[in-house]
């Protein structure tokens with residue numbers, strides 16, 4: 544298995560050449576005149592990127608490639624240097640796009656002038672106000688509910704990376720914002736990329752059509768040996784800068800790794816259960832092998848969660864960051880008439896039972912597919928809406944973390960109503976408490 548972060552950061556020329564054939568169909572099939580409010584009658588669609596890291600850069604390249612009229616218009620980040628650095632990468636990628644026959648008409652894919660490079664904690668708002676039509680939200684997840692709300696209030700179409708929040712107040716905000724997006728006719732595409740993977744769509748489509756009868760058990764894993772690079776504290780860094788440079792390792796910023804990464808495999812459990820929320824969950828977890836240095840923050844290194852559904856079905860998710868060779872990112876589903884074994888990285892989709900089946904769909908680039916569908920939706924006016932799905936799948940991962948941290952069985956209702964607020968009232972560089980490692984029995988649910 545390849546680590547998803549490593550892969551998505553690598554927005555190489557080769558990827559885009561490979562992806563371009565599929566793109567052509569979507570781009571040319573989309574009507575030229577947009578029906579939604581803020582792109583009506585415009586061939587050019589201005590894209591703004593908020594959070595110029597590995598995933599954001601990939602998303603910006605995919606957005607530019609998704610539609611002949613899409614141009615990168617503005618960029619926002621909090622750390623100086625990130626924007627120009629990533630702009631350099633994107634310029635190389637866009638050169639390749641221009642050579643691509645479908646984008647030959649457009650030699651100005653990147654239009655990020657200096658006055659549209661925004662820096663700081665309010666950079667997102669400045670970008671939203673800079674005349675963009677579509678925003679790509681790719682900061683650490685703690686900021687997502689605020690950025691999403693601001694984008695919808697300004698009538699922007701949105702690509703919103705997962706996870707969409709780190710706590711229940713964030714989820715409640717995202718659910719409210721999604722309803723506002725619907726009322727305003729805005730497209731809202733999530734970063735739950737497996738939902739846009741051709742082979743997964745084929746397999747899950749068959750599963751939900753009864754391919755193995757009634758699904759009663761889903762087991763999914765996201766077990767990896769390593770995670771992202773850590774950054775030792777440098778002279779002059781405030782507490783907040785130190786934590787934001789290591790955001791994945793701090794629960795208040797990332798939600799912990801079950802929420803930031805394992806969430807993809809938690810989402811498979813949701814998908815197999817037709818996105819009906821589970822009744823409750825019980826979990827274990829801990830921090831057994833992470834080096835005990837400040838830059839690894841307070842997050843756990845393993846979780847195991849059991850989700851229970853009203854119809855008696857159960858979902859079991861395990862994720863871990865242990866330095867061993869037994870990595871695994873698969874799902875195994877049991878139904879009343881067979882099994883479905885899904886190993887997406889090795890393209891294996893196998894069902895047993897009275898209708899044995901093997902997946903045969905050609906693999907697509909799921910990241911590109913998301914943007915192809917988002918831009919086709921914007922141009923056609925048939926909005927795409929991942930709002931409730933992305934909020935519910937994120938809450939499933941958050942409730943797993945809550946159950947593991949506290950040792951309590953947590954119901955869906957409790958998780959949704961939780962008052963635990965991990966965000967400070969405002970954001971400014973300076974002191975910030977170092978979060979404690981959670982201890983079941985001592986750490987309370989509230």
Ligand SMILES: NC(=O)c1ccc[n+]([C@@H]2O[C@H](COP(=O)([O-])OP(=O)(O)OC[C@H]3O[C@@H](n4cnc5c(N)ncnc54)[C@H](O)[C@@H]3O)[C@@H](O)[C@H]2O)c1
Pocket residue numbers: 547548551593594595596597598599619620621622625663664666667681682683684686704705706734735736787803804
């Ligand atoms: N769908 C996937 O497969 C996938 C893969 C990787 C990452 N992701 C998600 O994408 C998001 C970003 O991850 P990444 O790997 O690109 O992280 P990253 O650290 O590489 O990039 C995050 C960027 O956001 C910037 N940033 C931080 N706070 C900000 C703020 N308040 N306003 C503006 N910019 C801010 C950082 O400086 C950094 O440049 C995360 O939510 C992550 O879970 C999804």
